Amino acid sequence: MPLVTKWTGREVKALREAARMSLMEFAEKLGVSDRIVSRWEADGEKSAIRMVNQAALDTLLAKAERDAQGRFVGILAADDVPMHPVIEPGEAETSSGEYVKHPGDGKLMAHVPEGIFLAGAEDDPVWVDEFYIDTFPTTNADYARFCAATRRQPPERWENGRCPRELYDHPVVHVTWRDATAYAEWAGKSLPTAEQWEKAARGTTGRTFPWGNQKTAAKCNVRETGVERTTSVSRYHSGVSPYGVYDMVGNVWEWLATPTTPGRYELRGSAFTSPLFRGFPAVPNDASDMMHDDDTGFRCTATRQQIQSRNR
Template sequence: MELLINDNFRAQLQTEIEFIDFIVNSILYKKCNNGSNKYILQSLKTGSNLLTGVKNNLAVDYLFEQLCLSNDPYIRKQAVDLIYHFKEKRTAIEALLFLIHDTDDIVFLPAIKASGDLKIIEALDHLMPLIGYPSEFFEIGTRLPVGLGHAYVAAAMEAILGTNDPSIIKQLEKTYLETGKLYLDANENENINNNTIDEYPELEGMVFIPEGKFLMGVNEDKIVNHRLSHSNATPMKEEYLAPYYIDKYPVTNAEYDIFVEDIKINGDRHFRHPDQPEDKNHTRNTIYDDRFKPDHPVTGVDWYDAYAYAKWSGKDLPTEKQWEKAARGTDGRLYPWGDDFNINYVNCLLGSDKTDITLTEWRHCLCETSNILPGKSTTYSIDKIKENISPYGVVGMVGNCWEYTKTNYYTKEDLDPQFKGLDVSEFLQDRDGYPVIKGGAWSSVSDMVSTWFRGKDLLTDRHCEIGFRCVKNIQ
């Protein structure tokens, strides 16, 4: 494995973080202490120009965090100016969407303008709540403009849509609300589009998932004998995703242990989740258990561990939608290989080949199996079962170990925990503490090891049944 975090990377990151702190604190924040208004504005411009030299992706993340969260609107305005330079970075686009909702017009008006200049399609979701649907606004007599804000939003929408013709806008609006895109290819194919794949470079150890629609969830008529609660996964529905990459295999114990050794020396300051406990120990709890081999998927970690590893590797945790599309393709299949369960294709049921085990028998077996009882079957090597492969070529998506996502089980939005400093007992019943886990594990019954089933677990719990893989998002 080629380390993503090497000495050069670390040195560059540290240098650029220190550079950002110097510019922000010495030039931007101290602007008001010296000179005329003209001098102050020139200092801001100079500081912003210097910051365009930042190269490291994590340093760019840090840069926009420092600027966007400033209590000084003139500094937040510099973030808008820098978005034009860093427009290829996902962090810059997220900063733009955030600043559209700023409370100071010297910030939100330029941010709105930038969304139009850069034709950021997803900005429509942020602009429409401000003045309404574009079809209503551009139709004569439907909406009345109220000042600068309305004018800027209307201009940005016109730039993004590429027209101010009400009839065309209605068609574009309908397409966007239904698919998340403004234009559909007349020959759009529901299957994997190899031409689309060719547009993106190969990434070592990752599989490219093209943009497009797929079927998510399940219909009752396809799972008539299912024995577990699953109402939150029905009915099946069509979803759309932008393109992304996902790890071909789950992260292994060997890969994860390298991460732990690195942060023991260099710390996890730049990778930790903001809500992570201050005294967090990222060492997996299976480290001394010989059953969990180096080439097995990492388990014995919690959601904060998975988040930190993903950031350390330059990636993210997948959303539930990203995970599910990668596992089942576009046709809504129940398992990566098709619609028929095959016990030989998956590591589940505690290593048993029985398919008729009752839930009562299963629970009794679980009580005899854990990470403290030796001699019981657990995880397998990540590539032991060759048939456990998705239509895209992603391996081991069901069975072996559950996999964390960054999706809240209850809200289906990104998980946003706010538990720092609290005892576990204080958020045990809080719905913001439960990420979706997918795929089932070596300890699961067959009802769980599918592409659609939704599991959950408290984000601070560490089990020898839950691991993860990462994604790399594409703007």
């Protein structure tokens, strides 16, 4: 469950919108007037919320459905209000769980230090240079901004070219490898190599899954979970990788930069349509660069140099 250290009007508004409540409904749940909620939201981060109301907000968030909790995190992330410490490129070397905000598309990126990790089914030692990787897969909201900026054709399943609002924080699907590459170039990023993606998912010690070696389907959106559709990219908090990266198993397959044969590229991570054993981060899949499906999306990586060049 997401935690809030101190509630302000910004978090209040995010929770109300995530819960799909009107001001009146939300105020009734909290036991306050709708005018108070409206004032909190209007004051934003400057609002002063009493401790008794802070506690009531904690309870309301804890009792919210998982999808609503996921939307809450997604709304805050979309509004550039990260729920984790943020570092800036150029600072001292960082440990796992630390993030930067990319200046191109504004997404949170996790820092992965340089070094050796155990790769593949045989846990072979492989060196990977330092890089940053998107904390969450590219969402429909992210891709909509890209389409608006570049006039690229939106995914075919969007009705009248618009993504339904309730899917804004779900991963974008029905994108080809070429679509994913175009987004990465627009944002000043790259698609991950197979080695980058696997290290971000498994860490350095050869763990089977991002969360460890236990075959626990409840930590991700796979066939055994029974959801049978995409979910919010921030839903599975207990399934994050050692670097704090979400959805490295399940939800959607992710395009990589690594080719297998001419015109075909690696995919990793499995999807809501896949059994858990297909989600081993060490095991690759591949597809034609023109393939698109309802269970295939992507995320991006960036070097320190790429981030710094966009900051200039």
